[in-house]
Structures are given as C-alpha cells and as structure tokens.
Amino acid sequence: MSIELLTLLFFGTLLLFLVLGLPLSFVLGGVSVVFLYFTWGPESFYMVAAQTWDAMNKFILVAIPLFIFMAMLLERSGAAADLYEMMYVWFGPLRGGLAIGTVAICAIFSAMCGISGAAVVSMGTIALPSMLQRNYDKLMAVGCINSGGGWGILIPPSVIMILYALIAGESVGKLFAAGILPGFMLFVLVSLYIGIRCYFQPHMGPPIPKEERGDWGRKFRSVRAVLLPMLIVFMVLGSIVFGIATPTEAAGIGVLGAIISGLFYRQLNLPLLKEASLRTFRLTGMIMWILFGAYCFTAAYHGMGAAHLIEDLMQYVPGGPWGTIIFIQIIIFFLAMVLDPAGIMMICIPIFLPVVTAYGFDPIWFGILFIVNMEIGYMTPPFGFNLFYMKGVVPPSISMMDIYRSVIPFTIVELVGLILLMIFPQIVLFLPNLFFN
Template structure:
C-alpha cells in the first residue's frame, strides 16, 4: 500500500491511459480511476470528497452557458445555415487559387463565432466542403487538414465552450478570455490562409481556382451575401452584448439561442420536428459534456488529495531556465495530456495545477489563459486521440482512412506551433483587444 501511495499520482495517469486505450469512455475512465484510488487509499470515508467534487461542477452558474451554446449549434445545423454560408463565401473566393480552402477557414471561423462547438464545425465542413474539394481535385492532405483546422477555430473564436470552463475553474474573466480568443483566432486564420495561398501558388494543382464557366456574376455574388447577413447579426448580438458588458457569457448564450430560433423561423427552416430533434440531440451532447466534467472533477479532487499538484509544482520549479523553463514545462505538460484527453477534461485536470504555477512565475494570467487555449486547440488535432480527427472520420466514413487524416494534421500542427512561438515573443498579438476593452 505504501508503494501505491508514494507513486499514486503516476499510477493514476497510467491506469487512466490504459482505460482510454481499452476504449472506456473518457468520463467513466476519469471518474472510475479517481473513485478506485480514493477507495484504495482512504476507504469509504472518501465518498464525501467525490460527491462534493461533482456537486461543485453541477452548481457552477457560468457553466449554464454550455447547454445553451450546444443548442445554438444544433439549431444552426438543422436549419442548413452552414451550407448557405459556405455557398455564399465560395462564390466570392472561388476564382482565387485555394479559394475553396480559404472559404473553409472563413466559414469555420463564422461557425465558431456563432456556436463555439468544435464538433459542429468539423462535421459540418466535412459533410459540406470536403466533397467540393475532392470534386475540384484539391490536394487530399490540404483538404483534410483545412477542414479540421477550420472546424477547430470554434475552440478560440468566442463564444468558446472551453473558455467558459476555463473561466469557471480559474476565475479569469470569461469576457476577457473571449476578447483574447478573438485576437488569437484572427492570428491563426491569417496563418492558415497564408499557408493555403503558399501551397496553391507553389503548385496550382494543390488548390485550383473555380473554372471560368462555373463562376457567377457580380449580381449573383451580392444576392448570395443575403445568407451571411443574419448569421453576422447573430454574432454581433451575442458577442456585442458580452463585450459591451450588457450581458454575462451565460446571458449572451441565452440571447444567442433566441436569435438562432428567430433566424430559423424567419427563414422558414425550423419545423416542430427539427426543433424536437435539436432539443433531444443537445440534451445528449450536454449530458456527455456534464459527465466528462464530473469525471474530471472526481479525478482532480483525488489527484490533488494525494499530492499530485505538489508533485507537478516541484517538477516545474526544478525545470532549468527560471520562469521560461517553467513556461516550457507547462506547455509540454499540456501538449502531452492533449494527446490523450478530451479538451474539457484536460482543462479540469491541468488548469488548477499549471495555471497557479505560471502566475506565480510572474506571467500575466490572461495572456497565459489564451496561450493555454491555443495549445489546447492543437490537442484537437494531435494524435492519437485528437477529437477533430475522429469528428472528421465520422463525417467521411470509409471514404478516407484514419492514417490519411493523421497525416493531414501535421502541417497545421506546425502552423499552430508557430502561432504559439509568436504569442510568446509578441504578447500584444493576443492582448490588444482585451486591453482596448478594459479602457
């Protein structure tokens, strides 16, 4: 028993990884690992610790935004707004080499700004955009990677569910997180588009332009823009109310749901059947997210109770290079966890451990929070358990092998690493908007 207790934090992660590799759902892997170690080390007296961890999550007001934003994203999917957005923007960018891939990035950003749900972005773009890219014989790696990169922008472009969770756990202002996330999102959009243009002009076969006979007139382009107006109004309504301080993120989410319903009704795309399906699906997804948060809370409570936080703190403190060594250690720690854990679970586990260490080292809490989110976005693409990989696989089925999807993530992971380096060297890239808001 002494051997178990001495190395309990390490054994907890070993058991967690074994359960994940065996295919046990992440929520139950986390909760089961935490409960098992609690019972082994403290017996039945540990039940109060486990239930209090779950209750604290369930009783967090900020997290009410999660089911609301999920409901928004599913309503958007049911009303085919994503398809209209893609069609409208592609009519403008199609004549440009790589225009289809650039459209994917822009539409992914808009989807992220409307719903904040990565699954909606990746799966929606995989079903709508990828067939077009294949038809125009785009480079397969570029096509797959662009869909995943564009779809995961919902992790950074507010309203982001992961930012809501991070803010609830660490106490960092969610409104400031949203502002910093928008700055970081714009940086990544720029880097992604520059890469697409480089690939397109390096070899036109990688990303050909729309054929002349398929291009539309200027009049048709302006008519197509009608599909963009209502979603943009919704973005302004949700983010504007939050950034202006009129509404909290939770209240902004409620405003977003009402706005989405009004748009769907006004465009005659919401029937009672679709509304019932949206409620049912959002309930399922919310339940999944809730179980992940509860499982992570149980794991974190036990991990902290057996000295896991102290162990990680000591490792960080002993890292060479002073505060920069601590920062590099923290980034590597998150990257490694991101290879195996779902992002919300990762936030629940890593944020309470790593964030205080970084702040103690003298770094700005908001800057670190946004850097954390950028690194976390990489987790969506990082093998073996990058969720964007499996979202895309579910959309394409047997048409594309998982190994090809893995390969397609590599250039975009490198681009995200470049973004991380730029943010570290030039913090103003992500702090300019929060600074403007705070004046």
C-alpha cells in the same frame, strides 16, 4: 506513504483504466474516491458530495447546454450553404480560393457555435465535394476543413473556455475577448499557407473556370448570407463585451438567434428541435459527468499534498519560467493526441495553473495557450475528434491515412501560431485589457 509514491500509484491507476477504455468521468471520479478513502477514511466521501454540489450550483454552467443547443440548431439551419455560395463567387477565381473561403466559413461558424465539429460536418458535406469536383488536391481540401473546424473552441463563444474559466476562477468575458485576435491570427496564417502553396503549386487548388464565375450582381446578392451570422455573433459577443448580458444570458440570446436563423431558412421544425435537444442532452451529460469527476480528482490530488510536489518538480525543468511554460505546452500537446480535450483540461489545469501563476504569468494568456493546444489536438492523429468527424463525410476514395496526412502541414502552421502567442502575449491580452479594465 510518500507523496511521490502516491502520485505514481494515482496516475498509474488513472492511465491504466483509461487505456482499458473505461469512460473518463467514471475513471476520474472512481479512482479519486478510492484514493480519498485510503488517505482520509470514510469521512472523505462528504468532501466528494460537497465538491459535486458546489459544481452543480455554479450558474455559469447553464451556458454550456445553451451554447451546445445553439450549435445544434445552426448546424442544420442552412446558413452554411449560403455562406459557401458567397465564398465561392468571391474567392473561387483565386488559386486556392475555395480552400481559403472554406476556412473563412469555418471561422464564422466558430464565432456562432461554441463547439468543434459543427463546421467540419457542414463543410465536409458542402465544400469538400465542390473542391474535389474542381480538381483540388484531396489533402489540401480535407486539411483546410480539419484545421478550420477546430477553431470552434478558440473563437468565442466557446464551451471549453467556459470550463477553463470555471476551473481557473477567471472571467468568461475576458477569455472570450482574449480568443478573438488569436483566432483571427490563425485564420490569417492558414490562409497565407494555402494561398502561397497554391500559387507555387497550382494543381493543389486551381481557380474555378471562367464560365462558373459569378457577375457582380451575383457577388453582391451573395453578401446577404453573412448578415444573419454576423447578427448572431454580435448578439452573443456584443452583449458580453458591452456589459449588456452575462455569458449565460448571452448564450440564451444566441439560442434565440439560432431559432431566428432556422425560421429564416425554413428549416425549423419539430424533428429538428427534437434531434437538437437530444444531442444537447447527450453532450451536456458527458461534460457534466467529466466535470464532477474532475472535482473529485482535484480534491483527492490536492488533499495528498501534490501541489507542493508539482511546484518542486517544475523547479528542475531547465530554462526557468519560460522553460516551464514550454515544457507544459509539450505535455499538453502530446496529451491532446490521445485524450478528450475537456478531460485534459480537468486533469491538467489544477496541476499546472498554480505553477504558472507562481511564475507571474497571466492566467488568461495561459488559458488561451491551453485552448490553442486543445484546438490543435482536435485535428491531430491518432484520436483527434475532427479526424473522425471528417471520416464520416468524405467519399470512399479518401482513406483514414489520407486524412491523417492532410493535417500535417496545417498542424505545423498552427504550432507557429502558438509560438507567436507565446512570444507576443499582447495578441491575447490586448482586447481583455481594452474592454474589461
């Protein structure tokens, strides 16, 4: 049977079972095992076991449950409420100031957590009622939280970056450094959009009343709220960048910082630890099973000789190397609308990365483009995770259609940011080259 027909059958079967609603990990692993059996016979099952064992022996995987546990603790620590108080008194007097402050908190939370969703739930609970009470347009209020909440996988530390590094064989530290400037750039672009739109359309984000604005004493007292989050960020990222700890060890340091945060805000107790542990087990188990299935998928597809097929097909994409990069971004963008980001990464990286490196592009730069696409996917209809997190915390007056509509302008702004990263690769590569060369 030709590789072209095998590819159609392979991906057709994969998509069929995904559409039927079966779990991604079992679809990836099950379809791969079946095709391996009919391609190489029963001996191929040894390869499945070897691939799974190889995945289990990668020390970097220990960082995943640690970062998730850190995020679960920080989400309930009380830091978000203090951060919002600081943003309220400093940014509130400006048009759109509460929305800009909210995305700033999302960026800070992203730098502490490593996963998407924590900032959405926290800000949806704390910031959204405050903005709606002060007559912010509901689409502006919901959209800014959805947009900023997705940065958890882009601004390091990031669980998705660890997965990319594992599959691509790249340095986690370099990826963490590469995500800092793109994350800051997206924060600036989104803040500019909010500020400019609210300046010309004041009803979208009116300033808070004068009687609610804090004096300088309240403002300076509120600054203390950022000291502990910044300490956690420095403990995690600083230990990696300055060579004090590996990413896995830095994740352990981050958990220590999250525990200190819980003690500081007097939220650390046995029920919180139990809930955080159970949620960590669930998320880690899901990621691990997807990873095992993806290893089987990679072994099966490459065993069929598909790498040469993909490289040959990419030669027919118009525009040469850059046309190929744009074509890949479009495919990933549409996949991110309907599939889990971790699953997309497991399926696409083994296929696209050899093509990208063959054209001479930097795999770290491509990884950040990939992750930005995944981040946009978190807030893009119809199945973006952040959309459903948001639906769980918004008041009944905000419908699912309102949430869908709210993300449209923010998606356009972030796509502009993605284009800038493609045009100016040094935005991504400057810090990795500075710290690691």
